[in-house]
Amino acid sequence: MRNRYLAAVGLSAVLLAAGCGGGETAAPASPADPAATAAAPASSAASVTPTDGCADPAAAAQPITGTLKVGWSAALSGPLAQAVGAVIDGMKSRFAVANAAGGIGGVKLEVVARDDAFNPEKAKANVGELIQADGVHVLSTFGSGQLNAIADDQNEACVPLLFGQASVPAYRDAVNFPWTTEYLPSAEVEMAVVVAQLKQKYPDGVDVALAANQTESGQGYANGFKKAIEGSNIKIVKEAPLTDPNAAATTLKASGAKVLVDAGVTTDCLALSMAVGRAGWKPETFIQPANCVDGKTLYEPAGDAADGQQIMVWLKDPGNPIYADDPGVKQYLADLEAQGNKLPLNNYTVNGWVVGDLMVDAFTKAAASPDGLSRLGIMNAARTQSYHPPMFIDGIDWKVTPTQALGIMAFRPFAWSAEKKTFEAQGDVIDISQNYQ
Structure with missing residues (x-):
């Protein structure tokens, strides 16, 4: 099989060796396995994950x-550290619940995190x-830059x-990239989905200002928006980089566009809101990216500018009154309390909890599969995973198949209320999974 990751095997092996300061290129057997040199079990005939490009196929099986160790390269320092720390804390809490229940067939879960300061080369x-x-x-x-720096090495090593x-x-x-999935x-x-909503609101078309990180x-995000408006009457009349949010806001305001789209990362959301407010601009429609969902830190400080x-x-946001009686939220809060965790009710913590929940589901399914709880078994489970995390909004599922790896294909639109200091639903779940059959 000729593909990008196999073509990069030679270079990737060198980079892995350089990264750890050694001359060995093969991925090691699991340190938790005392029989590291024993013959690996044959993979299932139903395996959907190739091992022919692995540095050590036997170790993968x-x-x-x-102990099953999950390693994070993460921005534990710098401007993203608070949000990233909340995600990792959420995952640790979900793992703590799993460990208290006996782990995965007795195998305990552990998170190992290393700081990359949001630097791809460090990652x-x-x-x-x-x-x-x-x-x-x-x-x-x-981060996409981090994933870009990691993926070839990680696929060559066959570590999911x-x-x-x-x-x-x-x-x-x-x-x-058979050994990689995105959340x-x-x-x-x-x-x-954003463009579908804009078409409903502006059936005759509309001018858009695009702020792009x-x-x-x-x-x-920017390219996704541009692709989605192809063939429509929605036009980008001005695009500005987010290197200076104040300059971007001034430039984009001058375009006269009714719609402002933020194609940014977490740190851009509040900064752009504040800049737009300082510029005295109130776009008719202001769309933020889904990664900017924490109301307390990213919207409330902007006051009326974020309204x-x-x-x-x-x-689901456990702090939103609409979920006060939701069974999934109640269980989430009870599990946190049982572990003695006093985590803030923000969506970064929930995000980490859900990623941990998805991993627990994949690990559990792997353990019950012919490949067992191995790196290969885990990757096969992740490649064929269909699951509804209790903290996903009802009507939204996680689904991955060997030929479709989108995971999330539905959203519910919300809008921030500056007066109520919460997000308010703006309609039902929009599911576009039928477009990716």
């Missing part, structure tokens, strides 16, 4: 015993250390990277 080095020094069985990361916090389409390609909704899918994550801003949501 070795049973995981004792690349972290992956070598997480695999070689820490002996992790599963990886994850934050599950639910990466990125949204660009490249790594949803199971042929070129955040596809930027193309999210922007397709220059990172891969931001460009993924009415729209966002697509897939997670």
